[in-house]
Amino acid sequence: MARAITTQKKVMWTALAWAFGLTMFFPILWTFRTSFKTEAAAISDPPVWFFFDWTLENYVDVQARSNYPKALMNSIIISVGSTFLGILIAVPAAWSMAFVPGRKTKDVLLWMLSTKMLPAVGVLYPLVLLAKWLGVMDSRILLVVVLMLINLPIIVWMLYTYFREIPGEILEAARMDGAGLKAEILYVLTPMALPGIASTVLLNIILAWNEAFWTILLTTVNAAPLTSFSAPEGLFYAKLSAASMMAIAPILVMGWFSQKQLVRGLTFGAVK
Amino acid sequence: MSIKKTLLMSAVSMGLTAGIAAAETTITIATVNNGDMIRMQGLTADFNEKHPDIKVEWVTLEENVLRQNLTTDISTGGGAYDVMTIGTYEVPIWANNKWLVSLNEGMAADFNKEDLLPAIAGGLTVDGELYASPFYGESSMVMYRTDLMEKAGLEMPDAPTWTFIREAAAAMTDRENDINGICVRGKAGWGENMAFLTAMSNSFGARWFDEEWNAQFDSPEWAATIDFYLGMLNESGPAGAADNGFNENLALFQQGKCGMWIDATVAASFVTGADSTVADKVGFALAPDNGLGKRGNWLWAWSLAIPSSSQKQEAAKAFISWATGPAYATLVAGNEGWANVPPGTRTSLYENADYLAAAPFAQMTLDSILSADPTNPSIQPVPYTGVQFVAIPEFAGIATQTGQQFSDALAGNQTAAQALANAQELTTEEMEAAGY
Numbered sequence: 001m002a003r004a005i006t007t008q009k010k011v012m013w014t015a016l017a018w019a020f021g022l023t024m025f026f027p028i029l030w031t032f033r034t035s036f037k038t039e040a041a042a043i044s045d046p047p048v049w050f051f052f053d054w055t056l057e058n059y060v061d062v063q064a065r066s067n068y069p070k071a072l073m074n075s076i077i078i079s080v081g082s083t084f085l086g087i088l089i090a091v092p093a094a095w096s097m098a099f100v101p102g103r104k105t106k107d108v109l110l111w112m113l114s115t116k117m118l119p120a121v122g123v124l125y126p127l128v129l130l131a132k133w134l135g136v137m138d139s140r141i142l143l144v145v146v147l148m149l150i151n152l153p154i155i156v157w158m159l160y161t162y163f164r165e166i167p168g169e170i171l172e173a174a175r176m177d178g179a180g181l182k183a184e185i186l187y188v189l190t191p192m193a194l195p196g197i198a199s200t201v202l203l204n205i206i207l208a209w210n211e212a213f214w215t216i217l218l219t220t221v222n223a224a225p226l227t228s229f230s231a232p233e234g235l236f237y238a239k240l241s242a243a244s245m246m247a248i249a250p251i252l253v254m255g256w257f258s259q260k261q262l263v264r265g266l267t268f269g270a271v272k
Numbered sequence: 273m274s275i276k277k278t279l280l281m282s283a284v285s286m287g288l289t290a291g292i293a294a295a296e297t298t299i300t301i302a303t304v305n306n307g308d309m310i311r312m313q314g315l316t317a318d319f320n321e322k323h324p325d326i327k328v329e330w331v332t333l334e335e336n337v338l339r340q341n342l343t344t345d346i347s348t349g350g351g352a353y354d355v356m357t358i359g360t361y362e363v364p365i366w367a368n369n370k371w372l373v374s375l376n377e378g379m380a381a382d383f384n385k386e387d388l389l390p391a392i393a394g395g396l397t398v399d400g401e402l403y404a405s406p407f408y409g410e411s412s413m414v415m416y417r418t419d420l421m422e423k424a425g426l427e428m429p430d431a432p433t434w435t436f437i438r439e440a441a442a443a444m445t446d447r448e449n450d451i452n453g454i455c456v457r458g459k460a461g462w463g464e465n466m467a468f469l470t471a472m473s474n475s476f477g478a479r480w481f482d483e484e485w486n487a488q489f490d491s492p493e494w495a496a497t498i499d500f501y502l503g504m505l506n507e508s509g510p511a512g513a514a515d516n517g518f519n520e521n522l523a524l525f526q527q528g529k530c531g532m533w534i535d536a537t538v539a540a541s542f543v544t545g546a547d548s549t550v551a552d553k554v555g556f557a558l559a560p561d562n563g564l565g566k567r568g569n570w571l572w573a574w575s576l577a578i579p580s581s582s583q584k585q586e587a588a589k590a591f592i593s594w595a596t597g598p599a600y601a602t603l604v605a606g607n608e609g610w611a612n613v614p615p616g617t618r619t620s621l622y623e624n625a626d627y628l629a630a631a632p633f634a635q636m637t638l639d640s641i642l643s644a645d646p647t648n649p650s651i652q653p654v655p656y657t658g659v660q661f662v663a664i665p666e667f668a669g670i671a672t673q674t675g676q677q678f679s680d681a682l683a684g685n686q687t688a689a690q691a692l693a694n695a696q697e698l699t700t701e702e703m704e705a706a707g708y
Contacts, residue, residue, distance in 0.1 A: 040523065043519055043520060044523060044527065125344075128350065132350055137350060137352060220300055221329045236305070237519075
């Protein structure tokens with residue numbers, strides 16, 4: 001009897017998980033399908049599901065009028081660069097907050113998080129004027145720094161919660177054995193927190209990859225990443241879908257390959 | 273050849289290349305993505321041939337993103353762009369802020385400013401200075417199904433009235449066969465339903481503001497406009513009309529689901545093109561009126577302008593002279609046929625027999641453009657310019673909000689009176705806050 005209930009529950013949960021998964025995946029499926037339609041078929045009402053004349057012309061058109069490899073390279077440099085720069089700054093910051101907290105540590109953590117609540121457009125003009133004054137508009141270095149600053153609170157918070165799970169005694173033991181601060185962070189803390197650091201890196205690369213406000217407004221020709229690659233298509237839904245698929249494909253593939261690591265890291269630490 | 277010699281020659285040739293590269297000027301052009309602009313990008317080789325010293329970089333963005341990007345750049349004096357594609361709405365505002373360079377001087381000898389259509393050039397001129405050169409111009413008109421009109425036993429006049437349009441729409445509607453008599457914009461937005469409604473309100477004698485900048489949504493003329501619009505769409509419009517913008521209506525018309533569609537003149541080539549299932553059954557008429565002396569058609573031009581912050585104004589002028597000069601039409605015609613020449617900017621195009629033969633909608637486009645008057649949009653006096661917009665910086669925000677009210681009324685979520693009262697209140701508030 002008990003066994004029957006368990007099976008029933010199992011089926012129910014499986015069905016629910018599938019339903020949830022499919023709902024989440026639906027927009028991507030829709031975009032994928034639309035990218036192979038003609039413009040007229042893309043906006044036909046009622047929509048045609050799968051039985052239409054599949055065409056690759058959107059992918060050809062989109063590539064003909066934009067420089068995909070350049071945008072891809074910019075996306076990789078900006079998202080990876082900003083994430084690693086962020087990690088470099090966040091590891092010592094999170095270490096000090098987790099292992100030698102001061103009276104104001106909690107306040108600092110909350111203040112950092114509160115900066116995420118500021119609407120981005122509020123700092124648009126100061127940032128543009130500053131970038132112009134420094135002569136770094138439309139450069140990768142500007143976006144690396146800006147996206148690092150935007151994602152830094154998340155990186156610090158995630159690392160902080162991972163580090164908190166590591167017993168302070170282990171670090172103390174290392175210190176007793178004569179390890180300096182650098183050796184303690186590099187050889188003791190980092191290897192233990194590696195799953196957490198890896199998932200932080202992956203999540204932040206995804207966040208930086210998808211960031212569309214700053215990457216479009218601060219770039220024109222030289223540093224424009226994949227977000228601006230799909231921006232021109234606007235009202236042309238089929239071409240927009242093709243450009244979007246090409247823009248998300250690299251990060252989607254990366255996500256699939258690192259899925260296990262990402263889920264493990266996320267469920268171990270911070271966002272559980 | 274010895275290694276030394278080879279190295280020496282390589283160094284010399286590299287030096288020469290560097291010298292050429294240094295003499296080259298690179299201009300950055302920001303543009304929207306539509307058929308005519310994409311065609312222009314494809315023809316850049318011709319410009320490069322005529323100006324080998326100027327290299328062109330393109331930044332193509334969707335309309336709203338482009339507007340946001342350009343506004344940020346020009347208001348901070350960013351100087352990222354040398355040529356900007358802007359609409360008729362921005363030109364007077366930006367010119368008054370001294371953000372644009374006058375095109376009265378320094379254009380190529382064959383540019384011929386006098387050849388520009390007066391109605392279009394008028395909207396781009398401030399104090400006698402032309403601040404942007406039109407790349408293509410458009411108005412709005414009625415596109416209708418000749419077969420359905422005949423079936424309904426009616427004949428479309430060249431210049432119909434709103435009453436006729438409403439009656440014809442009801443007569444053409446055939447719900448069983450999914451045919452809607454009339455399709456017009458219902459989606460909220462200053463460039464969507466408010467472009468249509470503002471132009472329509474002109475023909476009903478309404479205006480956005482009186483001479484003291486007081487909002488006029490509480491006037492009987494606006495009430496008549498909105499009542500007519502809602503009544504006509506409820507009787508003969510498609511289901512979910514409140515979500516339909518240009519693209520949705522285009523798809524409906526192309527699939528044979530609209531009897532009439534009142535929208536941009538540029539749509540004429542789409543509804544008669546290869547994607548349309550009704551291409552051979554389309555007729556054109558002027559936008560409707562109410563016998564008050566103004567028709568419900570708008571006026572818009574995508575134009576090329578040079579921001580004052582550009583460091584390469586001479587090269588930018590050379591490019592604009594090429595892209596919007598009279599020779600460009602011949603270039604497009606030679607490559608892609610006369611029907612694909614950007615319409616609505618030059619008188620000479622409408623005197624060209626080849627163009628008139630290739631584009632059956634040419635005369636109606638010209639008549640529509642010429643019948644719009646951006647400096648006197650309403651029959652009542654107004655303090656602003658613009659036919660389907662009011663050329664003040666606050667308009668885009670205000671009209672998007674009022675557009676939501678009317679879209680909501682069309683969806684049946686509130687009455688026309690409520691929508692008008694809300695529009696009046698929010699417009700008054702915003703204008704007071706802006707210091708008018």
